Amino acid sequence: MTAEVLLVNTNRLRPPVAPLGLEYAADVLRARGFGVRLLDLCFESDPGAAIAENLRGRETALVGLTLRNTDDCYLASGVDFVPGFAGVVQAVREQTDAPVVIGGSGYSVSPAAILEATGADYGIAGDGEVPLAMLAGELAQGGEPSRLPGLVWREKGRVTSNRPWLGPVAELPRRERTLLDNERYFAEGGQAGIETKRGCDQSCIYCADPLGKGRRVRARSPAQVADEFEVLLARGISHFHLCDSEFNVPAEHALGVCEELSRRGMGERARWYTYATPAGFTAELASAMRRAGCVGINFGADSGDDRMLAELGRGFRAEDLWHTAEACREAGLVFMYDLLLGGPGETRDSAARTIELMKGISPHRVGVSLGVRVYAGTELSEVVRCEGPMAHNPNLRGKAEGNSEFLAPVFYLSSALGEDAAGYIAELVGGDQRFFFPTAEAGTEAYNYSDNERLVEAIRQGYRGAYWDILRRLAEGD
Numbered sequence: 039m040t041a042e043v044l045l046v047n048t049n050r051l052r053p054p055v056a057p058l059g060l061e062y063a064a065d066v067l068r069a070r071g072f073g074v075r076l077l078d079l080c081f082e083s084d085p086g087a088a089i090a091e092n093l094r095g096r097e098t099a100l101v102g103l104t105l106r107n108t109d110d111c112y113l114a115s116g117v118d119f120v121p122g123f124a125g126v127v128q129a130v131r132e133q134t135d136a137p138v139v140i141g142g143s144g145y146s147v148s149p150a151a152i153l154e155a156t157g158a159d160y161g162i163a164g165d166g167e168v169p170l171a172m173l174a175g176e177l178a179q180g181g182e183p184s185r186l187p188g189l190v191w192r193e194k195g196r197v198t199s200n201r202p203w204l205g206p207v208a209e210l211p212r213r214e215r216t217l218l219d220n221e222r223y224f225a226e227g228g229q230a231g232i233e234t235k236r237g238c239d240q241s242c243i244y245c246a247d248p249l250g251k252g253r254r255v256r257a258r259s260p261a262q263v264a265d266e267f268e269v270l271l272a273r274g275i276s277h278f279h280l281c282d283s284e285f286n287v288p289a290e291h292a293l294g295v296c297e298e299l300s301r302r303g304m305g306e307r308a309r310w311y312t313y314a315t316p317a318g319f320t321a322e323l324a325s326a327m328r329r330a331g332c333v334g335i336n337f338g339a340d341s342g343d344d345r346m347l348a349e350l351g352r353g354f355r356a357e358d359l360w361h362t363a364e365a366c367r368e369a370g371l372v373f374m375y376d377l378l379l380g381g382p383g384e385t386r387d388s389a390a391r392t393i394e395l396m397k398g399i400s401p402h403r404v405g406v407s408l409g410v411r412v413y414a415g416t417e418l419s420e421v422v423r424c425e426g427p428m429a430h431n432p433n434l435r436g437k438a439e440g441n442s443e444f445l446a447p448v449f450y451l452s453s454a455l456g457e458d459a460a461g462y463i464a465e466l467v468g469g470d471q472r473f474f475f476p477t478a479e480a481g482t483e484a485y486n487y488s489d490n491e492r493l494v495e496a497i498r499q500g501y502r503g504a505y506w507d508i509l510r511r512l513a514e515g516d
C-alpha cells in the first residue's frame with residue numbers, strides 16, 4: 039500500500055470556519071491516486087496528543103498543514119497566529135520524517151517569511167491543489183521539485199520561490215466535499231463556504247488577495263457552482279458564505295451563477311451571503327441575487343470620502359454607495375458596509391464625512407476597521423517604504439521594527455487622525471447600534487470573528503448565516 043498524504047487543519051478559532059482549501063486539495067490528490075487522511079485540530083482538545091496519535095506507526099508520504107490566518111487583522115487586538123502555527127509544524131516534525139509542506143490564504147500573504155519562521159520543508163504560495171499533488175508525486179518518485187508552480191523552498195541556505203499556479207479552476211475535479219465534517223462545521227459554525235471563482239482585477243492598494251489568487255479572474259462554471267450547493271444541501275447544510283474576493287467581479291459571471299442557482303430553485307432552498315464591491319453594482323444584479331437565494335451582502339465600502347476612495351485605489355465614488363444601498367433595499371437584501379479607516383491621507387475630516395455618510399445611507403450594519411493591515415507586495419507596502427524607516431514612521435502601529443516583511447501584525451494609521459484616533463471614531467459613531475466598532479477597551483467581540491463567544495452561543499441556539507447578520511439579529515432581537 040502506498041503511503042498517504044496527511045492534511046492538517048491548524049485553525050482552532052471559534053466559531054469554526056471549515057478549511058475549504060484542504061477539502062479542494064484532497065479532491066485533486068485523490069483524483070491523482072493518492073490516499074488522503076485528515077487531522078482536523080479544530081475539533082481536538084489536545085492538539086499535541088492528536089498529532090502524535092495520528093502519525094504514530096503510520097506510513098505518511100507527506101504532511102500538509104494549512105495556515106488560514108496569519109493574524110486577526112485587527113489593530114485593536116492584534117493577535118498573531120504564526121507562533122502557534124510554528125509550534126504545530128514543530129510538533130509534526132517530532133513525530134515523523136515525512137516532508138512538511140505548508141500553504142493557505144494566510145501563508146500566501148508572506149510565504150518566504152513564514153517558511154523561515156516555521157522551519158517547514160516546503161511552502162506552496164497561492165492555489166494549492168495542483169502544486170501539492172505535483173509535489174507529492176515528485177517526492178514519491180524521488181524527483182526534483184524545484185520547478186513546481188508556487189513552490190517555496192530553501193536552496194543553499196536561502197529561501198527561493200516560484201510563481202503561484204494560476205491555472206483554470208473550472209478544470210479541477212468535481213468538488214466532493216467529503217474530506218471534512220461539513221455537518222459539524224455547519225452546526226457549530228453556522229454556514230458553509232463555496233467558491234465561484236478565484237482572482238480579482240481590482241486595484242485596492244492594501245489588498246493581498248491578488249498576490250495569492252492572481253489578478254485575472256478564473257471562474258468556475260455556473261453549473262459547477264450549483265452542483266456544489268446541491269452536494270451540501272443534500273447533507274442538510276442550508277446557509278452559505280461565498281469565498282470569492284468579490285462576487286460581482288466580473289458582474290456577468292455573477293449574473294450567470296445567479297441564473298443557474300435560480301433555475302435550480304435555490305431561491306427557496308438555500309440562503310447565502312457574500313462579499314461584493316459597490317463598483318458597478320446594479321439593481322438588476324441585486325434582484326438576480328435575491329432570486330438565487332442570496333440574503334445578505336457585505337460591501338467593502340472602505341470610505342465615504344471621494345479623495346480617500348481614490349487614495350485607496352477603489353473604483354467607485356461615495357455617491358455609488360447610495361445607489362448600491364437603494365438596489366439592495368429594492369431587492370429585499372440585508373447589507374452592510376465595511377469601512378477601512380486610517381489609510382494614507384485619512385484626516386479627521388475625511389473620517390467624519392465617512393461616518394456621517396453612513397448614518398445618512400443607513401445600511402443594516404456598518405463595520406469599522408481602524409488601521410489598515412500592511413502586506414508585503416502591495417502598493418500600501420510601497421507607500422510605507424517611501425515614508426522612510428519603519429521604526430520612526432508616525433503612521434504605523436503594531437510591530438514596526440524588525441518586521442520589514444510585514445509578517446507580524448502592523449497597521450497603517452494616518453497620524454493626521456490625532457493621538458486618540460479610536461476615541462475620535464468612537465465619538466463620531468456616538469454609540470449608534472448600527473455600527474460595529476471594536477476597541478481594545480470594550481473588547482472586539484462586537485465585530486471580530488476570531489474566538490467570538492457571542493457568536494458561538496448564538497449558533498448553538500440555532501442562528502445561522504453570515505456573522506455580521508447574526509450579530510445584527512441578536513442586537514435587534516430578530
Ligand code: B12
Pocket residue numbers: 049051052053054055056057058059060062063101102103104105106107108109110111112139140141142143144145146147161162164165166167170229230231232233245246247251279280281282283485486487488505
Ligand atoms: C470568505 C472569507 C471569510 C468568511 C468565511 C466563510 C466560510 N464559511 O468559509 C468569514 C467572513 C467567516 C471570514 C472570517 C475571517 N477571516 Co476571512 N476570508 C474569506 C476569503 C474571502 C475566502 C477564504 C476562502 O475560503 N477561500 C477559498 C479557499 C479555497 O482558498 P484558500 O483557503 O486560500 O485555499 C487555497 C490556498 O490557500 C491553498 N491552501 C490552503 N490550505 C493549504 C494547505 C497546504 C498544505 C497547501 C499546500 C495549500 C493550501 O490551496 C487552496 C486551494 O487553492 C479570504 C480571502 C480570499 N480571497 O481567499 C479571507 C481571509 C482568509 N480572511 C481573513 C481574515 C483575517 C479573517 C478573520 C480572522 C477576520 C476576523 N478578525 O474576524 C476571520 C477568521 C475566521 C476563522 N474562524 O478563521 C484574511 C486572512 C489574512 C491574513 N493575514 O492571514 C483573508 C485572506 C482576507 C484578507 N485579505 O485580509 N473570512
